[in-house]
Amino acid sequence: MRWYIPYGNPTYFIWLAVALIPLMIGLLYGHRFRWYQTLVSLFFLILTFGGPNWRTGIALICYFVYQVVLVSAYFHYRRRKDSPNKGWVFVLSVILAILPLVVVKVTPAIQSGKQSIIGFLGISYITFKVVQTIMETRDGFIKEYHPIIFGQFLLFFPTISSGPIDRYRRFVSDYEAVPAQKDYLDLVQTGVRYIFLGFLYKFVLAYYFGSVLMPQMQFGAMMAHGFSWYIVGYMYTYSMDLFFDFAGYSLFAVGISYLMGIKTPMNFNHPFKSKNIKDFWNRWHMTLSFWFRDYIFMRLVFFMMKHKVFKSRITTANVCYIINMLIMGFWHGETWFYILYGLLHGCALVVNDTWLRYKKKHQDKIPHNKFTELFAIFITFNFVCFTFLIFSGFLNTLFFGPSKF
Amino acid sequence: MDDVKETVLSILNDLTGEDFSTRLDENLYDSALLDSMGTVQLLLDLQDKLGVNAPISEFNRSEWDTPSKIIAKVEELK
Numbered sequence: 001m002r003w004y005i006p007y008g009n010p011t012y013f014i015w016l017a018v019a020l021i022p023l024m025i026g027l028l029y030g031h032r033f034r035w036y037q038t039l040v041s042l043f044f045l046i047l048t049f050g051g052p053n054w055r056t057g058i059a060l061i062c063y064f065v066y067q068v069v070l071v072s073a074y075f076h077y078r079r080r081k082d083s084p085n086k087g088w089v090f091v092l093s094v095i096l097a098i099l100p101l102v103v104v105k106v107t108p109a110i111q112s113g114k115q116s117i118i119g120f121l122g123i124s125y126i127t128f129k130v131v132q133t134i135m136e137t138r139d140g141f142i143k144e145y146h147p148i149i150f151g152q153f154l155l156f157f158p159t160i161s162s163g164p165i166d167r168y169r170r171f172v173s174d175y176e177a178v179p180a181q182k183d184y185l186d187l188v189q190t191g192v193r194y195i196f197l198g199f200l201y202k203f204v205l206a207y208y209f210g211s212v213l214m215p216q217m218q219f220g221a222m223m224a225h226g227f228s229w230y231i232v233g234y235m236y237t238y239s240m241d242l243f244f245d246f247a248g249y250s251l252f253a254v255g256i257s258y259l260m261g262i263k264t265p266m267n268f269n270h271p272f273k274s275k276n277i278k279d280f281w282n283r284w285h286m287t288l289s290f291w292f293r294d295y296i297f298m299r300l301v302f303f304m305m306k307h308k309v310f311k312s313r314i315t316t317a318n319v320c321y322i323i324n325m326l327i328m329g330f331w332h333g334e335t336w337f338y339i340l341y342g343l344l345h346g347c348a349l350v351v352n353d354t355w356l357r358y359k360k361k362h363q364d365k366i367p368h369n370k371f372t373e374l375f376a377i378f379i380t381f382n383f384v385c386f387t388f389l390i391f392s393g394f395l396n397t398l399f400f401g402p403s404k405f
Numbered sequence: 406m407d408d409v410k411e412t413v414l415s416i417l418n419d420l421t422g423e424d425f426s427t428r429l430d431e432n433l434y435d436s437a438l439l440d441s442m443g444t445v446q447l448l449l450d451l452q453d454k455l456g457v458n459a460p461i462s463e464f465n466r467s468e469w470d471t472p473s474k475i476i477a478k479v480e481e482l483k
């Protein structure tokens with residue numbers, strides 16, 4: 001038996017096709033074979049976390065039990081009659097929920113690159129789901145909670161390694177229902193189309209940019225010792241690789257979910273067509289940016305405005321943009337380039353808002369036409385690619401890394 | 406009933422500078438009149454002026470995206 005990264009190679013897809021057929025026939029005729037779906041999930045989790053990766057498998061099991069116990073405890077606390085709904089219980093629960101992730105993210109930074117033993121592929125994405133469930137429980141909007149269904153939600157195998165990040169109430173409503181035959185056929189059609197588009201993205205385009213062009217740029221930049229056009233070439237090829245690889249993976253994850261009758265939300269919507277940086281975050285890694293928007297940004301703004309921390313609404317927004325994107329930077333990892341990436345995007349959101357306000361005020365003087373729109377797309381695209389260059393860590397290897405030649 | 410409608414419309418007017426009394430079904434997000442900041446302000450104003458406690462979790466873009474949907478939601482939560 002071999003062991004697989006999800007969607008990493010053709011054999012994984014053959015396993016998928018074979019395993020999903022009975023489930024799909026069931027759904028087509030109005031039944032969701034829950035026990036069979038659980039069995040399939042288990043099989044694919046073992047494919048990824050078993051064998052030589054068994055240590056991460058153990059870490060996943062411990063983490064999973066820990067989080068299910070935590071959320072169950074918090075849910076019971078909140079659903080008790082006359083639940084005091086204390087703020088500190090909520091804050092403590094959220095801290096406990098993110099604690100394992102924090103340990104995993106900080107360990108490499110303080111132990112010179114060594115990975116934490118409690119880490120496993122996809123820990124961040126499960127943490128997002130847990131925190132979101134706790135927050136909605138706090139607000140009283142998750143009224144029904146079942147540990148088994150919550151477990152299905154956390155371990156939903158098509159999205160386990162890198163999202164898209166679904167939401168508990170949305171997932172449960174799909175999981176507990178069986179789509180009408182016509183709707184299911186539409187889902188299958190769309191799902192299959194997504195999977196084939198994913199093949200094009202991941203195995204053709206990402207391969208070409210990432211494995212053919214990028215190494216040439218990398219080599220050229222290394223040999224040039226210092227600034228060279230190769231760095232610019234690297235910036236664009238890396239950006240294309242990042243997009244097609246991740247968007248391809250996301251298409252697989254969404255496509256497979258659809259075949260299972262679960263409408264996992266989309267992750268990308270033509271991000272390079274964005275007219276400004278806010279537009280970009282509504283199109284790029286959408287489930288992550290919406291998670292940050294709904295569970296960090298909006299809550300922070302809500303809190304600050306309610307307690308009147310800043311007099312001006314604009315200051316509040318700006319401070320929250322920076323904090324929000326900085327947290328996203330820290331989430332990527334504790335290195336200067338991830339944190340700078342977050343900071344740059346935070347500042348870009350501030351500049352973007354300032355510009356939009358200025359433009360609105362001087363509507364009559366500032367032209368707005370097809371040409372300015374194209375120009376805006378051009379600027380946004382290049383700014384984004386520049387931040388991806390920072391994000392890639394290549395500048396770190398190039399200027400501060402150990403000499404390779 | 407009308408009271409809620411009027412208050413919601415006046416809050417939206419303050420936030421966006423537009424009068425929605427004749428455009429009750431216009432999508433506030435598609436036309437980019439409301440963003441996350443505006444949404445939070447809207448929820449806070451609803452709390453202040455109508456005593457409706459709408460936490461951000463309850464807020465769902467597809468259910469709160471037109472003036473008439475917001476009015477319906479507020480009446481439901483009241």
